[in-house]
Amino acid sequence: MTTSTGSPGTTSDGGALVLAATPIGNTDDASGRLLRLLADADVVAAEDTRRLHALAGRLGVKVAGRVVSFHEHNETARADDLLDTVASGGTVAVVTDAGMPSVSDPGYRVVARAIERGLRVTAAPGPSAVLTALALSGLPTDRFTFEGFPPRKPGERARSLAALATEPRTMVFFEAPHRIADTLAAMARAFGDDRPGAVCRELTKTYEEVLRGGLGELAARADGTQLRGEICVVVAGAPPAPAASVDDVVGEVLDRVAGGERLKTAVAAVAEATGLPKRDLYAAALAAR
Template structure:
């Protein structure tokens, strides 16, 4: 007999935003695992229901141990409701370990969808949302935080971060230093609550807002515009010696030497040599990847088409015709 683990979306501010099913689950579940047991009781009271099952705490420090205990309840055929303080469990909140343990044991895992500060902020930001990435909370230590941001410098998708009031100013200063003051950004505070505030503009404006003497309160969701997309690089098919000649000097844009043109991924130019692409395909194929897949990966990395990569292979190895691009 298998029980059911129900992930319950809790309100991020206004209790009226939750699914009517949430009250039903909290009232009937055999076990309610809550990030904060006091808050879940207040939530139940706000929904007009009484929790009849056993209430256990499930916050970060105890989640690992709780995962095993809750899985045993599921093995006995019980219904376990998992609820965090706000939003969806496991999304920058406890829950991942519980879900992983239940799934590994073959238990049924389902969800009562609910509000999420992440998607709410993304929707109201007005920034591109067709492709985006969730980065959660940045590291607390300044050096680690800046290192993480440098890793994201070239990210072209819209990014969503969470931040707390006491770290907001330092985080915004690091964002300005890494991404520049003019990068588009939207800061959302206390979404759906009485004092909801949405600050739009660029990172410079957000930093000015955070440092104008106001008292910083509430939880924050920051939506950051992605890096501008670069045009595809020019593939240089001439030999390095020929490409370095004055006649070809104009084909390497913003690169001091032809050697610089081989490292587009590091942002040091807008061109790449055919032999660099061919060698990259060969290196990946040597690890067991099919040439078709290797070309696809290399093409995506350099912003080229697979046909461009195939043509580069032909140019780099004129005496040996590689397999067709769809092979």
């Protein structure tokens, strides 16, 4: 069992790896804690160092610590070097281009490695495209799943979405502008034209837009239209399957009996799978025989 304690906001709190959320669009969403981390951290590990310096400039913050690139291609190789700084008592802030590190962005591997080494890990939470899109979608928020980017190849995308057709939770996806029309069409085929969805783009920015409707309608609106910017797609979960009746499943009991199962065994198995009373199912099977 491993434990992380404390919530360091600056280097004065001792060695720590800090996952720091950055604005997803509106610079005013930057937290005061993010500003202090950028100014005070010994190392800032940035997905794109140029974007990090541009953000710091807009925030009016001077990054005094060492800035290193930290992206999907070098995350594993660079993890221990960053964590050596933490082990020696320094603070390493991990930032991505937008939003929370490790959520469809670099961060997961260095966190896992820090836990392996018994080092302190914490977060400076803030903007999240996933949660913002979910909240604005108008779809149920009590249970949801984040699915990231759908596969790029049509066949793989179709299989991936088909596997989610009965997912009961609200689903949140990311997608690129040049693939959004094809993805919405694939979602309409996999989930049905009438499944409610929302296309959320340019969240917190000047041209923020949320399109809501059935997936078939959303796919039609996107066809031939270039939706620009960062895009999240939120899709309602599958509706509950209609409750089975005794008459619906008695045939399954008889098929199992014909296949060699004892009647009581077949009744028990089907009753457990459907939630129907064994007594009613047994009586119906006897009557049908």
